[in-house]
Amino acid sequence: MNFINGEFRPARSGLTDQVLDPATGNVIAQVASSDTADVDEAVIAATEAFTTWSETTPRERFEMLSALADAIEGDLDRLKQLEALNVGKPLSIIDFEFDLTVDNFRFFAAAARFLDGRAAGEYMADHTSFLRRDPLGVIASIAPWNYPLNMATWKIGPALATGNTVVLKPSELTPLTAIRLAELAADIFPPGVFNLVLGQGETTGAALVAHPDVAMVSVTGDVGTGKLIAKSASDNLKRVHLELGGKAPVIVFDDADIEAVVSTLAEASYYNSGQDCTAPCRVIAGPGVFDDLAERLTAAVAALKVGDPFDPDVAVGPVISADQQSRVAGMVDRAVAAGAELTTGGSVRAGAGFFYEPTVLVNPAQDAEIV
Structure with a gap:
């Protein structure tokens, strides 16, 4: 009404x-x-x-x-x-x-x-x-x-x-x-x-x-x-x-506290399934921490529980619609096809609802649409 x-x-x-x-x-x-x-x-x-x-x-x-x-x-x-x-x-x-x-x-x-x-x-x-x-x-x-x-x-x-x-x-x-x-x-x-x-x-x-x-x-x-x-x-x-909307970057210097960075990114980047104009979805890391950060962030994101929003242990719910699910999947697929390394996620979750697995891509092209 x-x-x-x-x-x-x-x-x-x-x-x-x-x-x-x-x-x-x-x-x-x-x-x-x-x-x-x-x-x-x-x-x-x-x-x-x-x-x-x-x-x-x-x-x-x-x-x-x-x-x-x-x-x-x-x-x-x-x-x-x-x-x-x-x-x-x-x-x-x-x-x-x-x-x-x-x-x-x-x-x-x-x-x-x-x-x-x-x-x-x-x-x-x-x-x-x-x-x-x-x-x-x-x-x-x-x-x-x-x-x-x-x-x-x-x-x-x-x-x-x-x-x-x-x-x-x-x-x-x-x-x-x-x-x-x-x-x-x-x-x-x-x-x-x-x-x-x-x-x-x-x-x-x-x-x-x-x-x-x-x-x-x-x-x-x-x-x-x-x-x-x-x-x-x-x-x-x-x-x-x-x-x-925008694409919020995070710059990680070589002297950063990597544990704190990983904890923050795993929570903030995937809050509301990443559907946030302030979500830190682009990570730009110094050469001294790049590999360690990619490995630790991949592990932390892979551990996020996805599912029913009413489950008290769930950290990531669905995206808002079937169209949004398809849009996210298409961007990830095109980034991987163009050479980005998929380290976790990257797929539509089987079953009902509009779920997409929390995803980490390493080294996508800087002119890729997902960047």
């Missing part, structure tokens, strides 16, 4: 999308598949709510954002279960992520009370110049599938704290925690201040980004998506905030 103007409602078309459990491939939910009509309703609601929400006091916004933080904190067990089910993250290792989610709202709630202007000096006789920060209007927030709730809070929190209204579109792959967030927010914010539209990026997301009454778009996603959104937003000069 979408959440628009304080109400949960199906898509106008009646169409739905399936939501899958990546650990099994099974359907776990049917959710609204929104189109332009639903996006229009959400933006209209947010536009109307902006006239009063933008005039609320910092104290009022502080109190409501703090109340949402309290509601999330009281619902953490359920939210973690939904994240493990819908994203495939091992339940045993996601506590810190959800602690940060609560803290995000607390931080931005407090920030709402420190929004001040600044005198800029006398530039004309008998005039005083100053800077004043005013809310923009309706903010379109598009959250990714790798951190669906946490990244949503980074978008919603500052927008609401500064007097803007929000239309959130989560990834069609991972909408469950966003739906729960809307349920928690329903009794806290006035109707229209926070809205949720569900659906595909190519339809729902595109309609939201192109909407003439949206003042700014905030998106976390891949570079290709970011380019399309920036191009669409330029048609009516929307402001755009882009947080896009």
Whole structure:
């Protein structure tokens, strides 16, 4: 169900999308598949709510954002279960992520009370110049599938704290925690201040980004998506905030503590099945430690337990979808075919779900796509 103007409602078309459990491939939910009509309703609601929400006091916004933080904190067990089910993250290792989610709202709630202007000096006789920060209007927030709730809070929190209204579109792959967030927010914010539209990026997301009454778009996603959104937003000069993917390098010098390096890489590189823009997935090592590091890292990665996210001993769950599984497999296969040495992993895990074995490649070509 979408959440628009304080109400949960199906898509106008009646169409739905399936939501899958990546650990099994099974359907776990049917959710609204929104189109332009639903996006229009959400933006209209947010536009109307902006006239009063933008005039609320910092104290009022502080109190409501703090109340949402309290509601999330009281619902953490359920939210973690939904994240493990819908994203495939091992339940045993996601506590810190959800602690940060609560803290995000607390931080931005407090920030709402420190929004001040600044005198800029006398530039004309008998005039005083100053800077004043005013809310923009309706903010379109598009959250990714790798951190669906946490990244949503980074978008919603500052927008609401500064007097803007929000239309959130989560990834069609991972909408469950966003739906729960809307349920928690329903009794806290006035109707229209926070809205949720569900659906595909190519339809729902595109309609939201192109909407003439949206003042700014905030998106976390891949570079290709970011380019399309920036191009669409330029048609009516929307402001755009882009947080896009990357390939994070780690440089290991000859005097490094190899044991500490291996421990850190084995944990950080494969957290969330490596689906993280900050995952240290490229290791550049000095000649004095290269062979030792490759051998030890291979052993550590081979020892990682892969499987059911609800198993307390599992360190690595599935990737998010069959498409992602195929994409990873293709990149590894092409790297090996081009001469990279595969020291562990490198295969789709047999059985149900979208699993790929944790993998180490040594000496891939520097111009390889996987690098």
